[in-house]
Every structure is written in C-alpha cells, then in structure tokens.
Amino acid sequence: MTTPACAYPTQSIGHQYYTAKMMLACLLALLLLPRLASAQARRKGPATKATKAVTKQPVDYVNVFTGTSNSRWALFPGPTVPFGMVKLSPDNQGQVWTAGYEYTVSSISGFSHLHAFGLSGLSVMPATGHLENLNQTKTYPGEPDGPFGTMWTAGYRSRFDKRTEHAAPGYYGVKLTDARTKAELTATTRTGWLRFTFPETGNRQGDENSSGPARILFDFDFPTEEQVAIQKVQVRQVSPTELEGSIQQKSSYPDQYTVYFVTQLSKAADSLSSWQTPPYTGTATTYGTAFRNPATIRNNIKEFEGKNDCGVWLSFHTKAGEQVVMKSGISFVSVAQARLNLETETKPYGFNFDAVAAAGRREWSELLGRVEVTGWSEAHKETFYTNLYRAYTGRAIMSDVNGQYTDACEKTQQLSAPADATYSSDSFWGTQWNLTPLMTLLTPAKANSWVNSFLALYDSGGWIPDAPVGLEYSAVMGAQHHKSLIVSSYQKGIRGFDVNKAWAATKHDLTTPGQAGPCGGYVGNRQLGPYLQYGYVPDEDGASSNTLEYAYDDYVASQFAQALGKTDDQAYFAKRALSYKNQFDPQTGYMRRRKRDGSWVSPVNIHKFGTVGDWNSSGWMEGTAWIYSFFVPQDVPELVRMVGQKRFNQRLEEGFARGYVDLSNQPNMQAPFLFNYSGKPWLTQKYSRYVMSKFYNTSPLSGWVGEEDEGQLSSLYVLFAMGLFEMDGGTAVRPTYDLSSPLFNRIVLHLDKKYYGGRTFIIEAKDNSETNIYIQSATLNGQLLARPLLAHADLVKGGTLVLQMGPQPNMGWGLGQ
Template sequence: MKNYIVAVTTVLLMFFSCEKNKKETSVIKENKLVDYTSLVYPTLDTENSRWFFFSSASRPFGMVNLSPDNEIDGAWGSGYRYKTDTIKGFSHIHGWQISGVSVMPVTLSDANTDSVFKDFYSKFSHDNEVVTPGYHSLELERYHIKTELTSTTRVGFHKYTFPENTKNAVLFNLNTVLGPSDNAQGKLRQINKKEFVGSVVATPTHRRPKALKIFFKIELNASVNTLQKDEETGNYLMHFNNLKEPLLMKVAISYTSEENAQLNLKTELPHWDFETVVQDSKDHWNSLLSRIKVEGNTEKQHRRFYTDLWHALQGRRIISDVNGAYPDNTGAEFKIGQLPLDASGKPKFNHYNSDALWGAQWTLNTLWGLAYPDIYEEFAMSFLQYYKDGGLVPRGPSGGNYTYVMTGAPATPFFVSAIQKGILKENLEDIYDALKKNHLEGGIMEKAGYEHKTNIGGGLDFYMEKGFVPHPNPKGKFGGHQDGAGLTLEYAYQDWTLAQLALKLNKTEDYNYFMKRSKNYATLLNEEGWMQPKNIKGQWQKEYSPYNYEEGFIESNGAQSTWFVPHDYEGLAELMGGKKEAVEKLNTQFKEAEQLNFTSGTSHASELHPEYRKIPINYGNQPSIQTAFIFNKLGRPDLTQYWSRKVTSKVFGGLSPSTGYNGDEDQGLMGSLAVLMKIGLFQVNGGTEGNPEYQIGSPIFDKVTIQLHSDYYTGETLQIKMTNNRASNSGVNKAIFNNKEIEMFTISHKELVNGGVLELFMEK
C-alpha cells in the first residue's frame, strides 16, 4: 500500500482583491493554481474548542500537533481558546485523550529568576499572531519573544527570537496538568551542549485506562549553558548565553523509545532550514486540500469550505514511528508492536490514535471513500492491527489501547463501506470474522461508553433475547451512554451493515440472522410514530416526551433519534402510515428546528439547555445529521435539496472564532459533513449496500472537481457542474451524468468513480 502522503506540484498563492465596501465576489477562477492553505481559517469555532480540536503547526494526522495552549485543565474547554489572552505553554501532543511535552521560552531577570518555574505565563495579542496550516507565530508580550512553530509528522520545530541583551531560557513544563490528563514523572537528560533526551508519562484518564509513556529527543542550534532542575516542580530550565540569532529547537517524540524518537528526528528533519519545513508543510496540506476544487460562490464560502476540509483531515493522530514501531497497550503488559514492512523496509501503513467512529457512516465513510481512499485504507489497516493485538476491532483507540468511547460497533459500517467501494479487497473473510465478533457476546457491542471492566452496560444480551435494550438497564450502571433505545437503534443499523457483508461473502445463515436483528428498531416505534424506550418488562417509558434529552437516547432526544434507521427508511415510513405521513412528520420537524437554526445552541455543552434540548433536529451532534437526505429516500428529493441547502447556510456558513460547528466536532466528523453537504453528495446508509448509492443534494458551488485516486479508481476526475446556481435556487430540476439523465436523484459509487461530469440544472 502506498502512503497517503503524496508528492505535490508547485502551488502558487492567489491574490484576492476585494475592497471592504464591495460585495463579495467569486474568487476562484479556472486555470489558476491556488494555495489552499491560505483559504483555511484555523481559528474557526475556537471559542468553543476542546483539547484535540485545534491544530496549527501540524501535518495531516501528525504524531506531533504543536500549538499554543491558553487553557490546560481538562479535555473540554482546553487547548487553544480564542478569547483567552494568556499563553501557558506550547505543547506537542493534542490527541484523543493524550497530551504531552509542554515548553515555554522565557527571559530571566532579578524579578523572576526564583519564581519562573511557577510563574511563567504570558499575555499575547491576536494582532501579532499568524496561524495557517503547518505554521503558528505569536509574540509573548511578557518577554517580547517572537515564537514561531512548524513541524514534520513526528518532529516539532520551534524558532524563538529573543530581545537583545536579555537572559534567555526555555522551560520544560513536564510535570503538569495538560489537557485530558496529568503529565508526570517528567525527566530530561543532557547528552551534550545541544542534545537532550527525555520522557514524560501521560497518566490514565477515565476514558484511557492505562498510562502512556512519551519519549522525546531535543536538538538545538545553540549551546545550552546550564540545565537547571527545580526540585519542587520537577521541571527543567535550559539557560543560554546572550543569543544573538534566533534559537532553533527540534523536538521529536515517540511512544516506544528514546532511540525511536532519535530515529524519527534524523529521518524527518536532518537539516535546520525552518522556512523549508514551513513550505513543506504547506505543500503537504495543499496536496490533500487540492483533491477537491470548488469554483463559484464567494471568497467567504471558499474559505469556509477549505476550513471544513482541513478539519476532515486532522484530529486523529499517528502513534507509530518511522520504522513501524508502536505502543501496544491492549494486553496485560505494555509491549512495543511492529507494523508489517514492505519490500523496501518501510511500514505498509501508519498506526493511529482515534476518537470514536460514531457518526462516521455519514461523514468519513463518504468523504474519505470518494476523495481519500488511501487514508481510508490506512485507518482500516490500523484498526485491524488492534484486532490482531487485542482481539477486538476498536471504536476509538487511545494510547495503543481500547477506550470503549461511545457505543455500539461503528467500525462495522466503516469497514463494510470500504469493502463495498473496493478500497479493501484482501482477507475479506478474516475481516468479516473480526467484525462479527463485535456483534456477539464478548464483543465491543456489549460495552457501553468507557466500560473498561465489565461487558454489561451495553445490554446486548437483552437485545438478542428481547429485540431491544431496556431502559434503564436493570443490571445497573456500568459505563456512559447506557441509553437503551439509542443502543437498540444503533445495533439494528450496524447489524444490517454486517448482513450486507455476509451477503457479499455468501454467508446465507449469517445474513438471515443479522437481517432479522436489523428489524429490531420497530419494537420501539409507538403509536404516535416516535421511538420510545421500553423497560425490562417491555412497558413503554412513563411520562414520555419525544423532546426529553438523553432519557433513553444517546446525546439526543426521541424526536431526533426516531429517524436513526439508516438502513430501512421505507420500512420505517410504512410503520408510520406511509411515505406521505413520514414526509409530513419530518418536514414539520425541520420547520420547528429552523427556529433554532437547526442546532442545540453553539456548543456541545448547550445541548442540555432547557430550550435547546427540545430541538427536533440537531445538526450540532451526530445522531440526526442524516435527516435532510431522508426525504430523498421517501420520494421527495426536492425537500432534501431545500433543507440541505438551508442547513448548510445556517449551520456551516459562518466564519468566526465564536461559532462554526455548533456542537460536537469529533475530530473531523462535522467538517466532513459540511463538505459533503456543500458538494451535494451524501450516503444515508453510510455506503454499505452492494453498490453504494449517493443521494444528490444541492451544491453551493458552480463547479466542484474531485481528483480520483488512480490506485483505487479508474476515473481521473469527477466534476459536478451547476447551471442557474444562486442562493435562491436550491431545487434541482434535472440531473445528468455523462449525458444520461438520472432517475430519483441518486447515483452509484461505481458510476461516480469511473469519472465524468454530473450536471445539475437548478430551478429558475
């Protein structure tokens, strides 16, 4: 398998000439090469961000994700927070339940020499800040130090310009609260005047049950005069003699050994040319962002689109070294794993740390499957490596181990979609066996969120016996998200996706068994057409309202979760009285949700607000983000086009630090969703049927060109062209693909990846 990092042709910066008092105009013209990183707005929604949300001096999925931290306590509300004006350090790891290696350049004087280990924070101003993908620069006002950050995949690269005639130092804050966990047992050892090695332990969290040791190697372009250790804090200060040139510092990390940290540094960053690394990072990002090119609409919408796409390509982090070594924490004892190598001795794929794939069926499955099949395959191979090590395909691994984040077996639709699209072609029987294990006793379905020590909270035994998971679980509370109705709906969908793979592999008995289980959703539909929890006796939940939030449903209410039947909307509609009745019901929900701009406020925390929790459709969290495209499945593509365009404008149209994803941007899921809605292609069932189908929406651009990967698909490009496309025209009169008119506004994956032109004629 080829690595997803591909060579990129030279890209040129496009100059925008838009006067302030003029209306926004279309900015992307044909036959011009664009620096797509210049369009990314990294600070989008950073007033609401969390530890793994923000990246600046980072490569796609980089092991190192170097950026400044304004808040350092907790996984939520931490990391880079736009409205907090204080820098508390520059740390190298912002991953799902992982943090580590925080540093801070300082100047010393009589006033702070004795207190610097505890008093080193500095104010800064956004006026003196530059943030682009792969680069971050700001001034520490307390010290008048200009800080610049960039990186390779595994090495952070710092550039500090100190004021003249000052005492210069760099603090290594290795023992501290840092994001989701404490950093402890921090050690730094000097090799020579310019080289150091160290380690720090990311202590266990509620979600990541085992400690994780982080090794690092440091190289500097200037000699360290003294290495000082503070006995009280356990932290270290590097003292320098009056630096006349900017200090350059490389920090390479590894989760396996000091030696591999050194190898990562030597392999990825053997030189000292800071600007070259900045340019290489820009080129790396552009090689991926340029796979989807959009034309038409405004500069603002171009910037928002490439910011969304940037989010879809970050967050989940590499944890393997350049030689394929990785941390394996799946067993009773920690061990160093080894990825398989190709004929040249390079790893066939990278290993990853990842938040849950919960909701990926409507986001990553489609976007990665269409434009980034190489990345898709890498993640699948990494998840299979966890299966080989620990016996289960994970749903969100951290620190080389299972976290049991969220619920169900979301890896099943992730893998099945990859197989149905031809991205995964080998060892399908083995993959099937691995996925099937999760759907039976002893598998991951049994475990509710973060249930590390038992397998009771998921209620799978009840689901298999009664056809539903009771709420509350009569056996007690064992993990998070033990909401029985939500679990039932999720299991039924995932069973259906596994059945599709069983059908492909001619496993008739398994196919029939899991198809039968996939109908279990119907046990929860009440006479009013809402999903409603049942107790262990099969009795309906008392004092039920479809607007009760998280009372039987996972991060949602009954109104939102009623439509979590991605595999059988025709069957659901029949139970509701027919397609007409189902359409009317869902359309009413959209009209009501529009009053609150289709989201439960502007952050994940606001979902519990008395008003926001009652919203019938929420595009700020995963459980109901497919709903606009359900109309297409019910014979009303016009309503899919109308509401998807409305949602795109209201939810994913802004460009400011105060808003952007309006809720739970779980490592690129909502960014991916925004991209798909803006290009007008979606897959309601996650692309898991035999020849996956795309539902056509209402693209917001005049032209979209997707570069198809030649290692996976026969076509060169897929173009989507719009005629009469304006903000007031959301409806599509006619769709033509390669000169053939399309019925029902759906098209197959096989057709699309053969390449060609999809023409959409909008209503005048």
Template sequence: MAKKYSSVYKKYLFLVFAILNFSSVYAQQSALIKYVQPFSGTSASTTMASQHIEDKTERLANTIPAVAPPFSMTQWTPQTQLTETKCLAPYYYNNKKIYGFRASHWISGSCTQDYGSFTIMPISGKLKTISTDYAEDYVHENEAATPSYYRLNFNRYKLQIELSSTLRCGVMRITAMKTDSIYLLVSPNSDENKGYIHIDKAKGEISGYNPVHRIYQGWGEAAGFSGYFFIRIKKVFNTGGVYSEGNVSENHTISNQKNIGAFAGFKLQKGEQILIYSGTSFTSIDAAKRNLESEIKNDTFETVLAKTNAVWEKSLSQIKVSDLNEKKKKIFYTALYHAQQHPRLFNDADGSYPQFAGNYQSKKISKGNYYDDFSMWDIYRAQLPLIELLKPDLANSFANSLVLKGQQGGWLPIFPCWNSYTAAMIGDHATAFLASAYNKGIRDFDVKEAYRLMRQNAFQMPDSADYLNGKGRRGINSYLKYGYIPMEDSIPNAFHKKEQVSRTLEYAYDDYALATIAKDLGKKDDYNQLIKRSLNYKNIFDPQVGMVRGKFKNGNWYKPFYPDHREPYITEGTPRQYTFYVPHDMPGLIKLMGGSKNLENELDSLFDKKEYWHGNEPGHQIPFLYNYTASPWKTQMQVNRILNEEYDEGKGGLSGNDDAGQMSAWYVFASLGFYPVDPVSGNYQLTSPSFKQSTISFNNGNKLNIRTIKSSNNSIYISKITLNGKTFSGTYISHNDLIKGGEMVFYLTEKPKNK
C-alpha cells in the same frame, strides 16, 4: 515626548518586522492553503442554532490551530491551558495568556483529553519556572496560523516564535527582538505527577516522556505506552538544569514529581535566532530521536515549512472549488483541513508502534501505517467515508489498524482511543466502517480476520473481566435475548449508561453492515440472522406515538413519554430526533410511520419545532431524508439553510464539537451536493451543490467535474441533473458512478420542481 516617540517607533518597527516575516512565509503558501482558517472552532459557537443550547459546553467546537501534516502523529499548537484534563482543549481563543507551545495529541474537536504531550515555553530576562510567573499575555494581532505554520510575537519577552512540523516532528524558530538572556522551559504535561525529563548540556539535548493513562474503561490506569520526546537545540547552552514546583536544580534528570521540567539558558543578540528540533514517538526516546533524524535531520525552518505546505496543498487540491464567494471557499477548505486531522499516525518511521492495549510492548507493522484515535461513533458517518472517497489507500490502513487492534486485544474495539479499549460511546461502528470500506472495494486487509472479529462482537458476550475492560458490545446479551435492549438493562459498565433505545437502533445498523459482508462471503446462516436482526429497530417503535420509545422486558412502554426532551434511553438527543435513525431501511421506517407523506410531515414537524440540532451527530442524516418522500426539494432547502447558518468564518464558525472532523466532513459532502446517509450501501443522497464548480480528483486518476447552472442568483432547487451529458434520474448516486469521473451538471431554479 521624545522618549514616548522612541517607544512607539520601536513598537512600529517590531510590528513591521513581524509583518514582513510572515509575508515572506505566507508568500510560500499556494492557492488553496491560504483559505484555511485554523482558529475556526477555537471559541464558543456563534452560529444560529447553537444560541438555543443551554449547556454552553456543547457550544464548544474544541478544535485547535494545529500545525501538522494531515493525519500526523503529533500536532503543534499554542497552549492556553496547562492541563491534560478531559474536555479542556490546549487552546481557546478567548484565553488571555500563553503558557508555551505544545506537542499535542488532543483529538481535534472532541470532549476527551490530551495525552502524552509536552510543552516548550521560551522566555527572556530572568529564569522563571512557575507558570503564573512566566505566562505571557498575548493579543491575536500578534498571531498568525496556517496548517503548516504558526507565529506569535511576545510583547513582554520581545521574542518571535514560529512553528512548523512534519508527521512526527516539529521545528521551532525563536528570534530575539532585543539583546537579552533567553530560557527555554520544557515540560512533560502529566496531570498525574508522573513523567521524566533529562537535559544534556554538552550535547544540547533534552529528552523525556509523559506516561499515558486511560480514560472511560480503566480510567486512570496505565495505557501501556508514553508520549516520548527528543529535543535538539542548535546553540550551546550557557546554563541548564531541571525544576519542580519552582524549585530549580542544576541536576540533569528529574522524574515523578509535580510540575517538572528542564530549562536551557542562552544569551542572544538582537535579531539572533535559535532553532529547536523535536522528535516524538509512542515507543521510546531513541525512536523519537530516530524519527527526527528520518524526517528533519538538519533541514532549515524554510525547508520543513515548504515540504509541509506542499503536502497540504496536494491534499486540499483533491477538491478544487470555484466560486465568487470567497467566504464559502474559506469555510470549505477549513472544513477539509479539520476533516484530515484524525485518525492519528501511531507508528515510528521504522514501523514500530505500541501494542494495542499492551503493557509497554512494541510491534512493527510490515505494510502501510498503524493508526489510532478513532472517534468511531462520530466519524463512521461522513469523515471516514470522505477518506474512503478521496484516499482509499489511507482508508485501507485504517481498516488494517482496526484488525490489528482486534487481534492484539482479543476483541474488535468499539471506540479505540489512547491505543486502548474505551467503550466510550454506543454502537459497534468499527463494523460499520469496515463494511463501508469493503463494499467500496477497499479490501487490502485481512478480510477473514476482520469478519471473525466483527462476528464475535455481534454474537458473543465477553467474559466479565474483558467486558469490564471495555471489550464487546454493551448490553449484547439483552439485545440478543429480546431483540432490543430493555429498560431494565441499565448498561452499568459503560461511560454512557442506559441509552437503550439508541443502542438498539445503532446495533441494528451494525448488524445490517455485517450482513452485507456475510452475504458477499457466502456465509448464509450468518446473513439470515443478521439481516433479520437489522430490523430490530421495529421492536422499539411505538405506533401509538409514531416514534421510538423506551421499552420494558414485558413489552410495556416507558412512561411518561416526552418526544422532545432528552430521555435516559436516548444518546445525546430526543426520541423525535433518534426516530429517524434507520439509514439502512428507510422503506421499512416509512411503512411504520404510515407512508412517505407521514415521514415528510414528521420531518417538517422536526424542523418547524426547531428540534433539529446540527451541533451533534445523531441527526446528521436527517436533512437528506426528504429524498425518500415526494418532496426532495425540502432536502435542498434544509441543507442550503444549514450550510449557510451553521458554518461560518472565524473562531465561532462551528455549531458544536467538530468530533474528529465529522462536523466538517458533513460540510464538505453537503456543499459538493451529495452525502452518505448510509455509508455501507455505497450510495450518496443528492442535494444542490453550493459552488459554481468543483472538481474532485480520485486516486484512480479519474476526475469528476460538478457544475451548477442557476436560473438566477437565488436558485437553490434542482430542476434537472445530467451525468456525462445524459439526464440523471433519481435522488442518489452510487460510489462506483462517482469515482468513474466525468461531468455532473445541476440545473437550479428559484422554485421547487414538485411543490
């Protein structure tokens, strides 16, 4: 009995120590960072609409509890999956084992793959180097996370592990809860049996790299750079060596074998700690070391944590929401956190970065920073517009990075990830983003070069080698010849094949986007051609069914027609859903549909049939389209419902892939009361805000205070809006009016104004 009591008492003390430790760290957190829930989206969705989705993979938000400043080079995350395989995030909440702590380049909320990562796994007792032997069972009660801090207690190994990080570097603190031998296992995570690792016992250093390989176009080929790391451990090694497939050696170096790694051994007394400093880079091991010296050097764990806390607090506090509903504040700030993961910082502290689509060549940026991992089909809709609104200088760096990619690779990339061409999705939305930024006055990049590259994509077909490599618009010759992409063109050289109707619709939008710049630059011929092409959506609208539909070269429609089924000519959706994708010409679409009342009826039908699917991007603008009818109150009703049903607290709180923050950015905009249906126009469609009050601080020094005055607790419908004391009419507000600041008041009632 006494022995049992002693065991329980020890566990109690262990738990108390952990709680006190975390409480001390958490006390450093400021007013807003405490609302962020990093585990949100790390499990299958539990939201209402997601339960109707048959394909369970589409219910995974695929976020990770990332520890890193906003838009950093490397995110640190606990690792419950060993692989860098496509569509498997490094961390899933429901997995039962931890395999270490990964320096990750996973695209948050995506179905892509990690790359160039490495993992550190601390263990105690005997040395084990096979993952099934050293993996630790863990429980979430021993786990805690914020955007700048992660902690986990290992029950079996009696170790406490804590993480914090800077833009390019990480720091891990290990505390021994009993006297024992401790081993650190460091693994480059190559699925290709490639990579290199070196251990220097005398200096207490471990370094290496994990070569990056392309996916989509050029799948499996070398991407022309690696994920490099440099680790410095502030304790003398008792022992050290390398291993592969469980075979241990006291050699200093190992490379290009399966499951390679290095180990370092120590003897720790109970309560003793080890600090592990890690630098990362995409150019070299030496650069990773220099990044570490630049960003952390010998800072204490508390110093690194305090600095990263401050960075997050400053960023989150650009939008301050006030409401009695604490749950909504948690969802909001978690969304704002997820919307600030990507694009990824790619250059070293000295400005060096791997050349885009290069062959292990480096460039140096002279101004700003260089970024990659643009999940462009997703983020041009709301995530990048959110950055344009809050951080225009950062948006300018994004724009400049895209221009540099185009110059270095010869063509403006469609979906630049892994610092390579991919042609992963459809559309040409680097053009949409550049036009959106340009039209909002974000122009501190080479506009002339940007226009040349955008125009090349819009008017030219690459040669066969470049096209196969992922350059240029897919199906551009067909699009230019017919004014749409006919069913005969199956788009074989793309990850997403066919999808001809969706491509036509999205190219029409991109043509409109480029036309706005052509007009401003005085390029009249280009403007006239592009603005005409922006109406190409009409060529695949069948008036007999009132929807878009597959079409052959001879003008015949594809049969049979299933409006609510996934069809081969539609991207990740149905004809009914994609019919509403004409954000740049809603008056034209309304005319095709037979008037605004018919548009309203079709929107009603979509929602009544429960065909609106919020878990994917093609329909994100749809709830706001009632603003183009006589019943804008239905926008307010549907947006309010989606905010309440499709976002929640906890691990299942997102209804589908977050896709580099797009799903989260939708929540941020919609809950504030406005959304960029057409980002290029610079206009935001209005809806009723979710919060009693919110204040947006713009980088021009202005602030916009948004207040809601409700006639009752159940009021969600707009009866009146005032802007700076004057009645505001209309269903949208411009970007320029927003950033002037002031006060916007929404008066809400229980009953719609025009019902």
C-alpha cells in the same frame, strides 16, 4: 469577513447548550470585531520575499482560527500534517473542559506537542528576564484570566498582541510581549519544530544588573482537557544541543501512556536546570500563587527525575535577533524510537525551519487540491476548505516510522507493513455519515490504512476498539460504527487488508457481549446480551437508542457477509437488523423506551435529551426519542411506511421549523436527506443548503454549531457542499450516494490513482445561486437521472453530473424509478 456568530437564528437546530453557547459567542463577537476583522490578514505562513500576485490555491483558503473560541483540546490553530502524531499548538487555558487554545485570551502559557483527543505532552515555552517573582520561581504558567501586573506575571505566561499572530496549514507564529521573543511553529508527522527569535540577553544568574539568560522551559505538568497525573519524568542532557526523556502519564482517556522525546537544538545551551514543586497543603493567600509551594531548583544538572509539577529549562546567551531552532521527535514506544522518528523525518532539512513549513504546506495542498470548487464567494471557499482541512487534523498516527507501536497492554508491537500506521482517535460513533464517506471517496489510501490499524489492534487485543484513544480500549460512546469504515472500504474496492480477518473481527465484535478490556477499559457492546435476548435493549438494561444503533451495525455486517458470499451469516445479521421494529410504537409512530416484559415506559417525553451520564434515565444517547425515531439508516423506506408518509414528512418539517432536528450532534446528521426517501427530495435540497448557510462559518467564535468532534462536523459540511451523502454509510453491496443541491457552480474531484484510476468526476450546477437551490433536472454523462441517487461505481469511472438549478422546487424530479 464571514458571517459573525450574531447572525445565528434564535430558533437553532440543536439543544439548549449550543443555543447558550452561540449567545455567548454573539456577545464576544461584538467586543472583538476589530480582532475578527484582522483575522483574514493574520492567516498566512512565514514571511517571504514579495512576489507577483498569484492565483489562490485551496490551501490558501484555510482559516486555522475557525472555532477556536470555546473549543476543545483537539481543535487547535497550530501546525500538523494530515492525521499527524504531532499537533504542535499554543495553549492558554487552565484545567478546564475547553483547555488548550482560547482565541479570546491574549496570552500564551506554552506550546505543547500533542493535541489529539485524550493525549497531551511536552509543553515548551521561551522566557527571558528574571525567574523570581513574589518570592516564587516562575516555573508554572500563571492564570489565563488574571489582571495585568504582578498577579499576571506570577508565572511564565506571556501576553501577546493579536496583530502579531499569524497561522496557516503547517505554520504558526506570534510575538510574545513579556518574553520579548518571537515564537514560530511547524511540524512533520512525528516531529515538532520551534524557532525562537530572542532579544539580547545576559547569562548571569542572580545578577541584579543582568537581564537574565534566554530560556526554553519544558513543563511536564500543564493544564489539559483531561486531568493528567504525571507519574514519572526522566530527562537526560546528551550534549549541550540535545535532550532526551520520557513522561509517564495517567488520565481518563487513555488510562496510562508514556511520551518519549528527543530534542535537538541549533545552538548549544549554557546549562540545564530543573524544578520540582511538592503538592500544596496550605491555604491560598496570594492570587497567582494559590495552591503552590516553592519549587526546588537545581542548576547545572545533566539528568533529572521527577513527577507531578516539574520541569526543566535550558539557558542561553543570545544576541539581539538571534534565532534558536529546536526540533523534537516524539514516540509512544521508546527514546530510541523517538530518535529514529526525529532522524528519519528531519534528515532532509537539517535545521531549516522554513523548508519544513513549506513541506507541510505542500502536503496539505495536495490533499485539499483533490477537490476544486468554483463559483460563489471567496468566503464560501474559505468555509469549504477550512472544513476539509479540519476533517484531517483531529485524529492521530500513533506508530513510528518503522511501524512499531505500543498496544493497550503496554507491549511493543510491529506492523507487518511498516508503511501502514496505527491511529488514535475519539469514538467512531456517527462517522458513518461524515468521515467514512469522505475518506473512502477522497483519500482511499488513508481509509485502507485505518482499516489495517483496526485489524492490528484486533490482533493484539482480541477486539477492535470503537474509541482507540492512545490505542487503548476507551469506553467512549456506544455501538460499533467503525465497522462502517471497514465494510464501506471493501464495498468500494479498497481492499488492501486481510479481508478474512476483517470479517472475523466484525462477526466476533457483534456476537460477543461487551466486557472489561484485556488491559483496562471496555470492549464490545455493553447491552449486546439483553439485545440478543429480547430483540431490543430493555429500559432496565440501558439506553433504548442502543437498539437502533446495534440494528444498524447488524445491517452493516449483513452487507459485508453478502458481499463475501456468507449466506447464513447474511441471513442472521439481516434478521437482527430489523430489531429497530421492536423499539417502534405503532400507536404513536415514535421509538419508545420498552421494559423487559414488553410494556412501554410511561409517561412519554419525546423531547427529553439524554445527556452524558444520564443516558439510561432518559433512554437516548445524546439525543431524544424524537431524534432517534428517525434513526433507521438501513431501512428508511420501511420506516416511512411504518410512520406513514404524510405524518413522517409533517414531523420532519416541523422538526426543522421548531429546532427539534439537532445538526450539532451525530444522531441526527442524516435529517435533511431523509426527504429523499419520503417523496419530497426538494426539501432535502432546501434543508441541506439551509444547514450550510446558517450553521457553518469561519468565525473564531463559532465555526460549527456544536463540537467539531475530530473531523465529524467538518466532513459533514464538505459532503453537503458537494451535494453528496450516504444514508447507510456506503456499506451496501453496491454503494450509492444520495444527491442534493451542491453549494458551488462546479466541483471537480481528482480521484485517487491507485484505487480509482486517477480519473476526474465533475459536478456542474447550472444557473446555481443563493436562490436557485432546487434541482430541475439531472444528467449523468448525458443520460437523464430520474432519482436523486448516484452509484459509487459510476462516480469513480469518471464523468460529469449536470444539475439544472432553479428558484422553485420541481416536484416531479427525483421520484422516478
């Protein structure tokens, strides 16, 4: 078993929320050690015939349960494929911030098909036995934390034994105690598959001597992270083996969207029934039935239309051990498109559930196998490949197999290249240090596809959204850091997109003040107007951190312009990129809040954290003045000069010692690598190793020191473990990696064939160990490296980087010219 949550130090890198979270995780770990000890055994796919022992593949090291306690909606144990639309997974929480799956809750309320940030829909649950309980019909989940007995069984929720829960990339399975049914899940990009193994059941409704039929419930209004209003539901039974329908939803992120589905079954249903529950207007009297009115039930129907709390179920008569396979195609365009997705992606399989699970495993195996690591423990490999897996699970394809998608104005659009895709995600805030370098290095085709998605949304909406949740213009976080992915892709030779359009979009978004979106939401930078007027964002207008983030984006644009030979634009944005100096107080050596008249805001509290909704009063977006005083990724040497090298290093070392450095969140992810620029590269080696050893593990109760954020903390770990980083997000005309101490003795990168010629790059860390963390010397293809830098162009040529490791810092290495 890997490091338990209790191993975390009390002096943590991160703010107090995560310290409290880890204390809670520690207590839970003590209570759940037996469950955690059995977690290793439960990480497996569908049962197969016994075979001889084989060498473990990268996919075998993935622990899909990592961090699934107190996690958010987009971190789930169920199956998906890389950036899959369908993320089919068990849910067991109520309507809370961490809705979805909670590892410590031993019950399940449903298996829903969508778990990307802000998106949800189509929850399915098997059930057996009578529907009636406490004068109610079991057409709702029930409470996740209720006691056993009549209160617990008020809804259709089912308990399960943790020992029966098994999962791996592409598969999830569990035996449901109350439902007396085994449920198994797998998925393709746009379809979700469930295989239910039912007990023997009757089919006589209302017969007291009958066990009742087996049922598959479709709940359209179930707890999610975002408060979702179900505005309209339509369902039609096409045949005893097929349903089709739509769910029109409204939430905070995105505003409004419709989920279309077509479900096909391997066994004909006896009947279709529905429920509709009116809003509760009375007083709660019985736990488990609070805030609910009796549902209106309709049996033997062919069509259903409802809203809010409603759903349908299919009834079956089953023999003991009989399996029913259901597969559902999902689309955000139309029922016809959902059917097309279903037919296209499942045609090779029929109802062969195991073949689909095997295909999902192969897809993950190919991606994870692009990096081979050797040396150190099996636990370290588990952490590495789990993080590499998570980097590609959170964000989601939104377009259909033929390239159709629904834009922010609810209009159907068509991609010019159907093989491309559009994607939904949380904000790209901070991704210049994690997802961008990882994607452009390991999966350049996916990076190229993301760029084309941005440009498609620019075509239809006139702007590139920083947070394209549901392909809409969601106002999440700030700045325009998705531009880093566009520019880094171009600088690395990933250019399968309209370069002129990419430049036009970049220039437009960075020169046009933010405004209301064309069909809701918000586009552009909110404080761009005052930023351009004053050269910084005044305290009266917004968070001071925006000055620093806007200046970084300006640098990114200047590098793009330089690469394209646009001299005037390059000079214009390069000048704007120096705006960070206007936020810098030379007397204190810190970034400070500044008023419109140029005076500094007093008193100064460099450690006041800017929480969500309080950025303006604190001045710093999810950070502190101390943290943002190091946020100049485009010009670190100049920042060191301005602060003073000695003072810069003293502050940064103190920050690691006292917990001022916040590795749980985006603004400070670069902190360990700053020492490469301040004359102490051995401290980059020390602290990058420290971060990996102390703030990552594969425990279900922790996993990450903060919110994993749809692949951001995961990507960061993978880069740290390879000893690679890109301070400026890889956006310079000649992109360069910052080097540090790799975790493994040998790392083999199998580079992309189309973009990088299919070459191999090897990183060897000689005499590497838990204590030998310092680089003594380095060679690239036999030639000495005097500085901790590696050009991207040299890496993708293939070759070998050899690092001689030792237990003490070599203070003479890494300072050469």
